[in-house]
Every structure is written in C-alpha cells, then in structure tokens.
C-alpha cells in the first residue's frame with residue numbers, strides 16, 4: 267500500500283476511522299482497505315494510461331518498456347491512448363457535476379411554476395443578481411424572474427450561440443487566452459458530447475488537440491455546470507453564512523435517531539432536514555425511546571447542508587462504510603456520486619436502512635424512493651418517518667461511537683467572506699499587498715485508499731497556514747481540516763504571524779470552508795473578483811490549488827478547469843498519464859506558456875507545500891510585492 271505517512275503503519279490519521287475499522291475487522295466485515303489490498307498489484311498498464319478498451323477490436327495495451335506492442339489494434343500509439351483516456355475521464359467528471367447542476371435548474375423551474383411544495387426562492391438578492399447577469403428585466407416578480415432564469419440556464423446546456431454567461435465574470439485577458447487556444451466553452455452538453463465523439467476510435471488522433479478539448483469540457487463544467495449548481499442551490503436554499511457546527515463520527519448521538527445524508531445534492535437532504543424538525547415525527551421518535559432526530563452529513567451532501575444549515579459532518583469519503591459500523595445509524599439517505607456500491611451491503615449487516623432517491627442512481631439492496639421536485643417534501647417526511655420507526659430495531663449492544671465531536675465553523679461563501687471584509691475584497695488585497703497574507707490556496711478533493719486518510723490534506727494545509735497562506739477548502743479535504751481542528755477561530759494560533767493577526771482581527775479561522783465539490787466554483791469566482799480588483803489576469807495572483815488525495819473523475823475535471831483558469835495545481839496522486847512523455851510534458855510544462863498555469867504532481871505534502879509556497883512567492887515578486 268502506497269501510504270504517504272512516514273510511519274507506513276496506518277490507514278488513517280483519524281482516530282475515529284481507526285477505531286471503527288478495528289470494530290469492522292472484529293465483526294468480520296470487509297471495508298475499502300480490504301478490497302484495495304485484494305486488488306494488489308493493480309494494473310501497471312492502466313496506471314500509466316497505456317490500456318484501451320474503447321472498442322471491441324481491443325482491449326489493447328502498449329508496452330511501456332518498448333519490448334512489446336507500441337500500438338493498439340487500430341494503430342493508436344501511447345500518446346493517443348493516454349490523451350483519449352484522460353479526455354474521457356475529464357468529460358465524465360464534467361458530466362457528473364453538470365448533470366447535478368441540471369437537477370437544480372429543473373427544481374428552480376418547478377418552484378417558479380408553483381409545482382414544488384416545500385421548496386422556495388430563498389435568496390432573492392442572489393436571484394435578481396443572476397437575472398441581471400442574464401440580461402433580464404429588473405422589475406419582474408421573483409417567480410417570473412426564476413422561471414426566465416431557469417429557462418436561460420437550460421440554454422447554457424445546449425447549442426449556445428455565443429458563450430457561457432458565467433465566463434463573463436473573468437478578466438478579458440483570460441477569455442483572450444481561451445479564444446487563442448480554441449477552448450472557450452460553448453454549451454455544457456455540447457463540450458462533453460463532442461469530447462466523447464472525439465475519443466471514439468478514428469476521430470481525433472492528435473494528443474494535443476484531444477487535451478485542448480478536455481480543457482474545454484472542464485471549463486464548461488467550472489464556468490458552467492458546477493457554477494450553475496452552486497448558484498441555483500444558493501437561490502433555493504440560501505447563500506451560506508458563517509455557521510458553527512461540529513465534525514467527526516462523534517456527531518452521531520447514542521440516544522437519538524441518526525440519519526446520515528450522503529452524496530452531493532442538496533435537493534433531497536434539505537427536505538429531510540425540514541422533515542426532521544416536524545413535531546409529529548419528533549414525538550414519534552420520543553415515543554419509541556429516542557431523545558430526538560439527529561442529522562449528520564457525509565461527503566458533499568454533508569458539505570451542502572453543513573454550509574447552509576449547520577448540520578454536523580460525520581466524515582469524508584473513506585468513512586462512509588465505517589459510519590454504519592457504529593451500529594447507531596437508523597438510515598443513510600443518498601443521492602449520487604462517491605457513494606460506494608458496497609455501502610448497502612454494509613448496511614445490511616446492521617439495522618441501517620439504505621435509501622436511494624434518484625432513478626439515475628440505484629443500488630442493489632437499497633430501498634428506493636423516486637425523487638422529483640414535486641414530491642421532494644413528501645419524500646423527506648417519508649424518509650424521516652421510516653428512519654424513526656427503525657430506531658426500535660437498533661441493537662444497542664453493537665453501538666460504538668468512538669469519538670467526541672470537534673467544533674468547526676463553516677459557511678464561507680464568497681458573499682460571506684466579502685461581508686466579513688466590509689463588502690469589498692479591498693481589505694483582503696491590502697493584507698496580501700502588505701504581506702500579512704502571502705496568498706491563498708484551495709486545498710480540495712477526495713480521500714483515496716492509496717494514501718493514509720487525511721494525511722495529505724492535514725499536513726499540506728498545516729504547512730501552508732504556517733507560511734501565512736490562507737487556505738480555502740471544499741469537499742472531503744474540508745472534513746479532514748475540520749477534524750484536525752483548523753476550522754475554529756483559535757486555530758489562528760497555528761498560522762504564521764501575519765495570517766494569525768488577520769484571522770484574530772476578523773474572528774475567522776485560517777482555513778475557510780467554501781462548500782462541496784461543485785462549490786470549487788466559489789473559489790474561482792473569488793479569484794476572478796480578486797483579479798478584477800487588481801486589474802490582472804488570474805495567473806498573476808499569488809494563488810494555487812491542491813488535491814492531495816483525489817480519486818474521482820470529477821477531481822480531474824476540477825484540476826483541469828483550475829489550470830485553464832490560470833491557477834497552478836498540485837496533485838497528490840499522479841493521473842494515469844505517465845505512459846506518454848508528450849502528454850505528461852504538456853501538462854507539467856507545456857500549458858504554462860499559453861494559460862499561465864500548469865500541473866505538478868507531488869505525493870509528499872510537505873514537498874507540495876514547498877512547491878506552492880515557492881509559486882506564491884514568485885507571483886508576489888512578479889506583482890512587485892515583497893517576496894520571501
């Protein structure tokens with residue numbers, strides 16, 4: 267196992283994970299680490315990107331040592347194979363986020379038409395801001411505005427004549443770079459389906475050309491589908507504001523009905539949250555001997571409801587099976603993405619009910635309820651009701667919640683950050699110019715069993731804040747940081763003297779939680795706002811991104827749109843591209859001349875921190891600011 271921890275002895279740095287993993291072992295239950303071990307050695311061809319099963323003349327593979335075949339049956343060489351594989355990965359990630367965004371848009375339309383009881387237009391200021399951005403008349407009533415906006419957002423998915431609207435948030439210099447490379451995104455679905463077309467056998471066989479379309483698909487996600495998901499979620503459920511909450515498996519309550527919300531979308535989870543406050547359901551829980559109904563999040567659905575409702579977070583990606591091993595979970599409600607197919611199997615070993623809610627995301631052994639905007643509120647009530655009834659089936663002898671919860675503060679949308687600064691990015695820029703804050707870095711992404719859980723996130727972030735670099739986080743990285751205690755105002759003490767002073771003055775932690783995976787768009791929006799205020803393109807900013815423990819296709823897409831937007835990005839796990847020297851060189855070196863940004867791969871978080879600090883100081887120097 268390729269642990270990044272020097273001790274090489276642990277699966278996780280988190281005590282709750284380790285305790286529950288041991289409980290699973292004692293109970294003879296299989297977890298992700300067992301399956302990971304069983305897969306060793308993993309395929310070296312696939313790891314290098316040198317295998318292809320795009321058509322049934324294959325599967326084919328290329329010998330990286332030059333002794334065996336150097337072309338697939340169709341004649342594809344290593345460069346073509348690697349580029350096609352990466353391109354498909356990016357397209358799949360873009361499709362995932364963007365389809366999630368479409369679900370929000372459909373619900374927005376249903377709300378506007380009065381067909382979605384339980385949902386409402388929550389943030390009217392954001393709604394009218396978006397309506398103005400799309401050129402709508404300012405004096406429309408909210409429902410009419412929402413309807414027009416929903417229809418306009420649907421257009422963003424199709425064959426657009428022109429450009430994706432949100433790209434206009436970027437400086438002109440960035441758009442010119444994209445135009446020169448031919449990567450300005452058109453319709454969201456257009457870019458993704460063109461990517462799949464071009465990677466069919468016998469279409470695009472130029473590795474560079476393929477990678478440019480991969481960047482374009484990623485931009486259609488970052489400045490399209492994902493951004494739509496974030497913005498519409500804010501309209502429907504409120505733009506996040508700082509909120510105190512808690513994190514780790516200790517947020518589950520021994521004496522309450524525990525319901526875990528897992529996946530990525532807020533559409534079902536928000537309805538479950540509403541239903542959990544229903545006095546009749548609370549009374550029923552009490553009648554069955556529970557003290558209340560307790561909700562907890564996992565992964566990015568957890569991030570969505572944490573950011574807006576302060577619902578505590580049980581854990582990140584590698585904790586999803588183990589949360590059930592507590593024996594204290596009455597129901598796990600999932601929507602889609604990052605939900606391991608093994609989870610319902612684990613649930614069946616306990617009394618836990620595992621509910622799927624989307625017709626596009628069904629699991630064997632699950633109880634399925636089919637979500638629509640029209641039935642969401644009723645479904646939320648049904649889910650909570652079944653969870654409450656299930657409390658009676660809990661076996662208290664099997665319950666173990668091996669942690670006390672850690673406090674955290676969440677809810678740092680761009681709007682909330684600017685509000686904390688007095689309404690403009692000015693004070694943040696002043697602190698950067700004065701050198702108190704050297705720069706800002708988005709530390710984002712998943713867990714991956716190839717890496718000791720949270721070791722990469724926590725050690726990278728610790729080193730960055732100690733170097734006076736503000737960290738913005740999303741996704742599973744955000745959970746790791748919160749568990750490490752980085753998300754309370756007192757964590758300012760872990761920061762360097764400059765960042766510490768700023769955090770103290772504002773009463774904020776040195777690591778700001780900006781949300782779920784689609785909410786990486788909040789980070790690039792903040793970058794665009796800072797670049798606009800400074801009058802420079804994004805690649806001039808002292809900023810960077812890192813995904814120390816990424817696993818998913820979506821993370822590959824996020825990394826691509828970050829780089830294409832001008833943000834240097836360090837990956838802790840190498841993508842499957844090393845089989846092509848040309849593709850690897852393009853990603854590590856070639857992109858910079860055209861986009862002002864590039865990728866780096868560095869598994870050691872301390873070395874990654876050194877790379878990033880060096881980059882940030884270099885950008886400061888180029889801006890004429892003091893550099894260390």
Ligand code: SF4
Pocket residue numbers: 318319320321322323324325326338339340341342467
């Ligand atoms: Fe093999 Fe070419 Fe088919 Fe890929 S597309 S499986 S390399 S024949």
Ligand code: MSK
Pocket residue numbers: 530565566582583603604710711712713740741742743782783817818820821
């Ligand atoms: S949930 S994409 S494991 S961050 Fe967004 Fe976590 Fe990665 Fe899924």
